[in-house]
Amino acid sequence: MEQALTVKQVAELLNVNERTIYRMAVSGKLPGFKVADSWRFLPNDIEQWIDEQKAQSVAKSDNQ
Numbered sequence: 001m002e003q004a005l006t007v008k009q010v011a012e013l014l015n016v017n018e019r020t021i022y023r024m025a026v027s028g029k030l031p032g033f034k035v036a037d038s039w040r041f042l043p044n045d046i047e048q049w050i051d052e053q054k055a056q057s058v059a060k061s062d063n064q
Contacts, residue, residue, distance in 0.1 A: 004040035013046065 010030075011018045022039065024030035031045040 002043050004035075004042055005046065006041075007039050010041050010046060 005013070007018050007021045007025075010032075011021045014021070021030065025032040025039050025041075030041070031049055032039050032041040034040070
């Protein structure tokens with residue numbers, strides 16, 4: 001199994017603030033899970049999420 005990423009690591013990967021990652025995780029917009037009181041994210045889930053975001057962006061730009 002791959003090692004889970006922390007909020008800080010995902011924030012650095014996506015170049016956003018840690019609070020953004022917390023908000024997205026709590027709202028279900030970013031795939032993650034809690035271990036005790038800490039959010040964790042699987043690298044494959046984040047990569048898949050990024051691919052989905054890119055596909056949505058392309059689809060939106062194609063429709064304009």
